Amino acid sequence: MNWKMKEIVLTVILSVSCGVIYLGWSTLWIPISALVGPVGAGFMFGIWVIASPIVAYIIRKPGAAFIAEVMAAAVELLTGSHFGLLALLVGVFQGVGSEIAFAIFRYKHYNLVTLMLSGAFAAIAGMVYNLLANGFGYYTSEVLLMTLGIHIISGIILGGWLAKVVVDALAKTGVLDQYELMKEKRKRDDIHGNIVGM
Template sequence: MKWKMKEIVLTVILAVACGVIYLGWSTLWIPISALVGPVGAGFMFGIWVIASPIVAYIIRKPGAAFIAEVAAAAVELLTGSHFGLSALLVGVFQGIGSEVAFAIFGYKRYNLFTLMLSGALAAVGGMIYNLLVNGFGYYTTEILLTTLAIHVISGIVLGGCLAKFVVESLAKTGVLDQYEIMKVRRKQGHADANVSGM
């Protein structure tokens, strides 16, 4: 599937916006982590993967989730994230995880469940990166499972559910009328009208 220029432009705009949000969220993570510990601060995780479901939900093309997350992570890195290069590298793993959620359904199912799955699998991807970098000995089994559970839940809520809310809010303004999300809805509307008119 070829990407249209308007889809590339929108992906870049959203990735930059999300990357800036990621940077601010990273800065906020420091004091919160100091207060509740890095495991407790895991509830913040979902925001760092929201670019993937937002762009994939709108564009609906293979690779959209992965590209969006990596691009947003790159923006976070280039704008001065204290996480350094790991901000980009973990973005690659999170982007792969998110992309898998849409690939499972052959890039034909874009609903709340898929967006939530995208956030959850992004969390799994992020944890795989952390294990590769830190080693299994870095975590006790309890800490590993607790951290993963918190990240998955956060990915579902702040990644998947919030992404749907953001896109639906944008759709109401009309700015997404020329993108796949609205084209599909118009087709479904015509199909429903034809069925009811029979």
């Protein structure tokens, strides 16, 4: 499936924007983690995966979620994240996790449930990276389950649900009228109008 230039440009713009947000969020994570501990600060996780559902929801093409997350993570790294190379490496895993959510539905469903699954799967994939990087003895069973649970919930809310809220708000301004999101919405409206008119 070919990408149009406008889709590439929008993906870059949104991914770079999310990457800058990731950097700010990473900076905010330091004092919050000091206050509530790394496990407690896990509620912040979802913002770090929001690029995937935002771009995938608008562009609606295979690979969009993965590309957006990796690009945003690269921007976070290059703009000085204290996480260093970890930001990019975990971004690759999170991008794969997010992409799986859309692939399961064969890239045909871009609703709230799919976006939330995207955030949840990104959390699971991110934890897989942490286990591979730090070793399986890094977490006790209780801490692992608690951290994963918090990350999944945060991914669902701050990743998936918030992505839909942000994109739907952007769509109302008309700036997304030429993208797949709005084209599909117009098709559904036309079909609904024809059925009602019968």
